[in-house]
Amino acid sequence: MLSCSTPWSRQLPEGGWAAQSVLISGASGGIGQALVDELAGAGARLLITGRRQEALDALAARHPERVTVMAADLTRAEERRQLVERACEAGCTMLINAAGVNRVGLFESFSDAEIEALITLNLTSTLQLTRALLPQLLAADHGWVVNLGSTFGTIGYPGQAGYCATKFALRGFTQALRRELADTRVHVLHVAPRATRTGMNAPEIEAMNQALGNAMDSPQRVAHLVRRAIEAGREETQLGDPERLFARLNAIAPGLVDRALRRQLPTIRRFLARPNGEAP
Known part of the structure; x- marks a missing residue:
């Protein structure tokens, strides 16, 4: 029989961020970099990883007493193993999965290699890293897995067909893992940003969002809201007021969303079908 009671608080325990050792993947990217600044500023100890050593070193230089760097390609098993070993040595109590890539375009233009690369980083390696670190998190007094999803999940x-496929799957994984670990001290959270101004977006994507009237957040705002979601123990967080409404509407009346997005389709095609990614 299901119980509505929870044996432990889902909020940060006594000591707050100063008591947390956090592994952040994707820390050399836009939201990841902002998360490093946000959480280091809050007092957390951070082990940060990504594929761009120079960007990671710049973050460590800003927070020399809070940040340790280990560059890694999460799609490589040996590099994941070494990263998990370092995280265990650091006593990590929280994993924030912020690594990800996007490839925006009409699905018919995707190659097999592009589809495979998108799924491997956004989904497969994220699941593999989480599984490898899970024994460490289960052994902690309180552990966290925080998955950064997307409105497109x-x-x-x-x-965004390929990207949506990975983010829908990540949301389902998060929900299933949360329920699987419901009787443990590991808290599993999903935070879904809306469109964000990062280097992952080509100029034509920002131009398209502007033409469609889609709001975009700064990485710093997203990082701040992620921190607040963790502090409050919110298991599911969708960022952006219109996006929260659209997500609910899509769940109960997808046909209405179908019709609304069909009206946007000519504009989307106009931007995404240009050669060499040129904006009109």
Whole structure:
């Protein structure tokens, strides 16, 4: 029989961020970099990883007493193993999965290699890293897995078919893992940013969002809201007021969203079908 009671608080325990050792993947990217600044500023000890050594070193230089760097390609098993070993040595109590890539375009233009690369980093390696670190988190007094998803993990969007596939799957994984670990001290959270101004977006994507009237957040705002979601222990967080409404509407009346997005389709095609990614 299901119980509505929870044996432990899902909020940060006494000591707050100063008591946390956090592994952040994707820390050399836009949201990841902002998360490093946000959480180091809050007092956490951080082990940060990504594929761009120079960007990681710059973050460590800003927070020399809080940040340790280990560059790694999460799609490589040996580099994941070494990263998990370092995380265990650091006593990590929280994993924030922020690594990810996007490839925006009409699905018919994707190659097999592009589809495989998208799924491998956004989904497969994220699951593999989480599984490898899980014994360490289960052994902690309190452990966290925080997965950064996307609005496109709730709303299928034209031009984002491959990315949506990975983010829908990540949301399902997060929900299943949360329920699997419900009787443990590991808290599993999912935070879904809306469109964010990062280097992952080509200029034509920002131009398209502007033409469609889609709001975009700064990485710093996203990082701040992620921190607040963790502090509050919110298991599911969708960022952005219109996006929260659209996600609910898509769940109960997807046909309405189909019709609304069909009206946007000519604009989306106009931007995404240009040669060499040129904006009109």
